[in-house]
Amino acid sequence: MGKNTINSSVPISPSTPKSNKIATKQGAxxxxxxxxxxxxxxxxxxxxxxxxxxxxxxxxxxxNFILSRHEQGATHMADAYARVTxxxxxxxxxxxxxxxxxxxxxxxxxxxxxxxxxxxxxxxxHLIGNDAFQEADTTGITRPIxxxxxxxxxxxxLARIMHEAFHIARTGRPGPVVVDLPLDVSTAQAPLSNSGxxxxxxxxxxxxxxxxxxxKRAAEAINESTRPVFYAGGGVIQANASEELRAVVQKxxxxxxxxxxxxxxxxxxDPKSLEMLGMHGTAYANFAVxxxxxxxxxxxxxxxxxxxxxxxFAPHARIIHIDIDPAxxxxxxxxxxxxxxxxxxxxxxxxxxxxxxxxxxxxxxxxKWKKLYPLTYDNSSDKIKPQYIxxxxxxxxxxxxxxxxxxxQHQMWTAQFYKFSxxxxxxxxGGLGTMGYGFPAAIGAQIACPNEVVIDFDGDxxxxxxxxxxxxxxxxxxxxxxxxxxxxxxxxxxxxxELFYGKRYSKSYLQHPSFARVAEAFGxxxxxxxxxxxxxxxxxxxxxxxxxxxxxxxxxxxxxxxxMVAAGKGLxxxxxxxxxxxxxx
Amino acid sequence: xxxTISVLVQNQPGVLAHVAGMFAARGFNIDxxxxxxxxxxxxxxxxxxxxGDEATLxxxxxxxxxxxxxxxxxxxxxxxxxxxxxxxxKVAALPxxxxxxxxxxxxxxxxxxxxxxxxxxxxxxxxxxxxxxFIDMCRPYGVKxxxxxxxxxxxxxxxxxx
Numbered sequence: 001m002g003k004n005t006i007n008s009s010v011p012i013s014p015s016t017p018k019s020n021k022i023a024t025k026q027g028a029x030x031x032x033x034x035x036x037x038x039x040x041x042x043x044x045x046x047x048x049x050x051x052x053x054x055x056x057x058x059x060x061x062x063x064n065f066i067l068s069r070h071e072q073g074a075t076h077m078a079d080a081y082a083r084v085t086x087x088x089x090x091x092x093x094x095x096x097x098x099x100x101x102x103x104x105x106x107x108x109x110x111x112x113x114x115x116x117x118x119x120x121x122x123x124x125x126h127l128i129g130n131d132a133f134q135e136a137d138t139t140g141i142t143r144p145i146x147x148x149x150x151x152x153x154x155x156x157x158l159a160r161i162m163h164e165a166f167h168i169a170r171t172g173r174p175g176p177v178v179v180d181l182p183l184d185v186s187t188a189q190a191p192l193s194n195s196g197x198x199x200x201x202x203x204x205x206x207x208x209x210x211x212x213x214x215x216k217r218a219a220e221a222i223n224e225s226t227r228p229v230f231y232a233g234g235g236v237i238q239a240n241a242s243e244e245l246r247a248v249v250q251k252x253x254x255x256x257x258x259x260x261x262x263x264x265x266x267x268x269x270d271p272k273s274l275e276m277l278g279m280h281g282t283a284y285a286n287f288a289v290x291x292x293x294x295x296x297x298x299x300x301x302x303x304x305x306x307x308x309x310x311x312x313f314a315p316h317a318r319i320i321h322i323d324i325d326p327a328x329x330x331x332x333x334x335x336x337x338x339x340x341x342x343x344x345x346x347x348x349x350x351x352x353x354x355x356x357x358x359x360x361x362x363x364x365x366x367x368k369w370k371k372l373y374p375l376t377y378d379n380s381s382d383k384i385k386p387q388y389i390x391x392x393x394x395x396x397x398x399x400x401x402x403x404x405x406x407x408x409q410h411q412m413w414t415a416q417f418y419k420f421s422x423x424x425x426x427x428x429x430g431g432l433g434t435m436g437y438g439f440p441a442a443i444g445a446q447i448a449c450p451n452e453v454v455i456d457f458d459g460d461x462x463x464x465x466x467x468x469x470x471x472x473x474x475x476x477x478x479x480x481x482x483x484x485x486x487x488x489x490x491x492x493x494x495x496x497x498e499l500f501y502g503k504r505y506s507k508s509y510l511q512h513p514s515f516a517r518v519a520e521a522f523g524x525x526x527x528x529x530x531x532x533x534x535x536x537x538x539x540x541x542x543x544x545x546x547x548x549x550x551x552x553x554x555x556x557x558x559x560x561x562x563x564m565v566a567a568g569k570g571l572x573x574x575x576x577x578x579x580x581x582x583x584x585x
Numbered sequence: 586x587x588x589t590i591s592v593l594v595q596n597q598p599g600v601l602a603h604v605a606g607m608f609a610a611r612g613f614n615i616d617x618x619x620x621x622x623x624x625x626x627x628x629x630x631x632x633x634x635x636x637g638d639e640a641t642l643x644x645x646x647x648x649x650x651x652x653x654x655x656x657x658x659x660x661x662x663x664x665x666x667x668x669x670x671x672x673x674x675k676v677a678a679l680p681x682x683x684x685x686x687x688x689x690x691x692x693x694x695x696x697x698x699x700x701x702x703x704x705x706x707x708x709x710x711x712x713x714x715x716x717x718x719f720i721d722m723c724r725p726y727g728v729k730x731x732x733x734x735x736x737x738x739x740x741x742x743x744x745x746x747x
Contacts, residue, residue, distance in 0.1 A: 151598075327644070
């Protein structure tokens with residue numbers, strides 16, 4: 001990449017005064033240069049009127065541009081690309097409806113802190129605010145759902161604003177950034193990129209190193225604790241801190257639970273793993289948190305799906321919170337020892353002050369909970385159980401696939417029954433809970449990792465929202481595997497209607513086409529499975545497919561996700577435990 | 586409880602909307618918000634009076650900090666401040682009442698800035714209590730219209746330091 005120096009072979013625009021020595025290029029060319037300087041090799045998006053000059057510049061560029069069928073799909077693809085690689089996902093869409101179609105994808109990325117830069121075209125600067133064709137107040141609409149957004153009104157700001165966008169997206173607590181590009185700015189002459197040296201953000205400072213005194217206090221608290229629990233979230237994966245986390249957990253000898261977004265940051269097959277906690281987490285994770293005397297939160301934000309009723313969350317615990325975002329600390333739950341900074345740097349320092357401790361009684365208690373309350377389901381019926389499908393796929397992929405999901409019951413079963421062992425192998429919409437995320441996410445993940453197996457565990461209702469991206473998977477020859485847990489319902493909605501609304505299934509069932517025939521019409525492989533004994537062989541066939549393969553599993557229609565912490569209940573007030581009763585232990 | 590915070594922001598379009606939008610989204614209550622330029626043309630200063638308890642104020646500070654064009658936040662809670670609000674107030678003032686009203690104006694060191702046959706317009710500057718007191722004094726005569734800038738503030742020179 002290297003520094004971008006003034007290229008003497010680039011002609012200076014004839015309109016530049018002779019005394020002005022600043023070299024310029026057409027804005028669209030500067031756009032490409034900045035992308036190249038930022039190391040961008042892949043982009044997602046969809047063209048339109050006001051971005052024609054940008055697409056024209058892209059025509060000659062070696063950047064791998066993935067054309068989706070809808071801008072929402074493109075945004076989710078870029079999001080998953082970012083989750084599995086750690087790089088910034090980049091999107092280019094047009095103004096008005098194009099930009100508006102990215103809103104759901106932006107909000108999804110914003111809630112899960114995913115680094116994206118979304119370039120939206122805009123009408124010419126003198127037409128802004130005039131209700132022009134395909135005009136929308138993109139910066140106004142996306143302000144609450146982006147980490148930052150900006151409109152480039154002056155070509156002289158173009159390179160600087162673009163570099164700033166990448167910097168903001170990927171540093172600190174990552175997040176999506178929108179850059180609005182008016183048509184006349186991309187056709188005007190603009191100064192060349194200075195490879196980011198021109199960034200000017202006096203209000204944006206990222207603190208990465210934790211305060212040593214706080215780190216020592218945290219270590220002291222850990223060493224003194226008899227019943228500690230580590231609670232790790234998506235931030236550990238964002239910080240690429242899984243190795244450091246594993247080292248601290250093993251040295252300190254502490255059990256660890258993860259959030260949905262933290263799945264994979266610690267090997268779930270390790271005996272210290274409590275797997276996922278929260279509303280549909282394991283009983284042993286939830287009991288451990290409610291009984292612990294010290295809770296060490298790392299890169300997690302005490303989301304309401306995790307805490308249950310906040311008033312009775314972790315009642316006996318002192319709380320340590322390691323996070324890069326000071327605004328997350330003591331936002332919902334009061335924190336005793338905050339450590340603000342990058343998780344990786346902090347854990348690397350923390351380990352020096354950690355002393356191991358046997359904690360036999362605590363681990364014995366946890367083992368007891370694991371034996372009494374394992375995750376179970378009744379596989380004796382002849383109906384296909386979704387948990388069985390997930391377990392079988394996990395077995396056949398050795399737990400090594402990249403897994404994406406939509407939102408709902410299937411998402412929770414995936415989190416429970418697919419055993420994650422490595423970071424950046426799970427992409428799921430946690431904070432926003434966006435149905436339809438799964439399939440475009442799988443496309444983005446497959447683009448990012450062409451040699452890995454990518455599975456989308458999806459629901460029939462979730463998949464229906466974005467199945468229009470099937471042509472994208474087929475056109476780019478992506479061997480994405482989709483397992484639809486088809487129960488003919490919006491499963492999670494139905495479960496709540498069963499439990500809390502007297503089984504009044506109001507608008508939660510849908511009539512579906514044959515997903516297999518739909519897939520085939522789009523050029524993918526489509527398989528329907530109605531018999532339980534076909535499951536292992538179909539999965540084998542699916543895994544061997546060299547092109548996009550959609551398997552429509554007709555599963556047990558009214559299976560519920562257990563255990564469950566109902567709204568307003570404490571984490572230890574779970575229903576659906578194997579003993580059949582809810583318990584306070 | 587009212588807290589005064591002074592926020593230095595980059596002088597860019599959309600920053601005010603961003604701050605106001607954040608307050609709305611997070612459910613924080615703004616009592617007043619005044620914004621203007623500083624001696625540095627690239628920076629503006631916002632003086633915001635927030636209603637809420639300590640925990641709310643801490644979240645306000647932290648969420649403001651996340652907004653990229655926000656450069657620095659000064660929390661003036663508990664500090665000795667010079668506080669000023671500027672008000673223009675139109676008071677009903679028939680000729681026979683004018684001497685009384687004039688004496689009130691003098692007592693408050695306010696200024697008459699416009700006169701009509703039935704109304705006078707008065708400019709009043711001062712801390713919040715003074716502004717509120719002036720409005721109260723004018724009520725018996727009839728207050729026609731009031732416009733205020735909202736509070737601006739600056740910390741006093743700390744006692745004892747050089």
